[in-house]
Amino acid sequence: MSTSPEPGRTRRRVRSPGSRHTVRPLRAMHITQLNRECLLHLFSFLDKDSRKNLASTCPQLQDVFEDPALWPLLHFRSLLELKKDNFLLSPALRSLSICWYSSHVQVCSVEDWLKSALQRSICSRHESLVNDFLLRVCDRCPNLASVTLSGCGHVTDDCLARLLRCCPRLRALRLENCARVTNRTLAAVAAHGRALQTLHVDFCRNVSAAGLRRLRAACPRLVLRAEHSAAMIPDQLPSASGTALLKLMPR
Numbered sequence: 370m371s372t373s374p375e376p377g378r379t380r381r382r383v384r385s386p387g388s389r390h391t392v393r394p395l396r397a398m399h400i401t402q403l404n405r406e407c408l409l410h411l412f413s414f415l416d417k418d419s420r421k422n423l424a425s426t427c428p429q430l431q432d433v434f435e436d437p438a439l440w441p442l443l444h445f446r447s448l449l450e451l452k453k454d455n456f457l458l459s460p461a462l463r464s465l466s467i468c469w470y471s472s473h474v475q476v477c478s479v480e481d482w483l484k485s486a487l488q489r490s491i492c493s494r495h496e497s498l499v500n501d502f503l504l505r506v507c508d509r510c511p512n513l514a515s516v517t518l519s520g521c522g523h524v525t526d527d528c529l530a531r532l533l534r535c536c537p538r539l540r541a542l543r544l545e546n547c548a549r550v551t552n553r554t555l556a557a558v559a560a561h562g563r564a565l566q567t568l569h570v571d572f573c574r575n576v577s578a579a580g581l582r583r584l585r586a587a588c589p590r591l592v593l594r595a596e597h598s599a600a601m602i603p604d605q606l607p608s609a610s611g612t613a614l615l616k617l618m619p620r
Contacts, residue, residue, distance in 0.1 A: 437461035469520035507535035530557035552580030
């Protein structure tokens with residue numbers, strides 16, 4: 370015969386003869402009875418969507434969700450995630466990564482003047498998302514220490530230069546397959562990246578060997594990596610004749 374208690378009840382132990390202590394009945398504990406530190410620790414194991422869903426259950430958990438201490442790190446796997454409201458930007462943010470691995474990345478990397486109407490239509494849906502998001506980061510996250518951008522074909526030199534100015538504690542900037550990044554970003558690193566220790570500009574075709582040499586001379590202690598960037602064919606403006614030849618000529 371089962372001796373388990375009925376649902377909703379706790380097991381009560383009877384004091385045996387000669388026992389000095391009575392074991393009190395166990396009481397169920399609600400999640401909101403946990404202290405703030407425990408709740409933050411619990412939330413830290415959840416992804417962004419799960420945190421948002423849990424926070425929507427009561428004001429106390431919503432308050433935990435909005436605690437900047439919960440958001441020192443943000444990672445996005447899609448540009449559409451940048452439009453959601455399931456995260457918080459605050460001065461507590463230390464590490465940010467946006468890594469977009471999609472077939473659309475190849476479309477974004479095509480030079481604007483070579484894009485078809487369909488390709489331009491695809492890009493128009495997201496071409497400003499990363500830049501607009503980074504501008505919000507500039508305004509709200511001055512203590513940012515690490516940024517990784519991969520497959521962000523529309524991020525601009527001006528946006529990265531502002532990021533370097535607004536986040537003076539930035540120590541690592543890793544860029545991969547960012548087609549619009551040029552030597553102007555390298556110049557901004559030399560001018561404003563005083564705390565920067567690591568810079569990656571991998572597969573960024575508009576970064577030149579000359580620009581890399583100038584940056585190495587200006588910042589000899591900077592750990593600089595540029596896999597294939599200087600060896601790639603840079604963007605060329607269209608001309609009346611010889612456009613195809615220009616794309617094939619060495620730099």
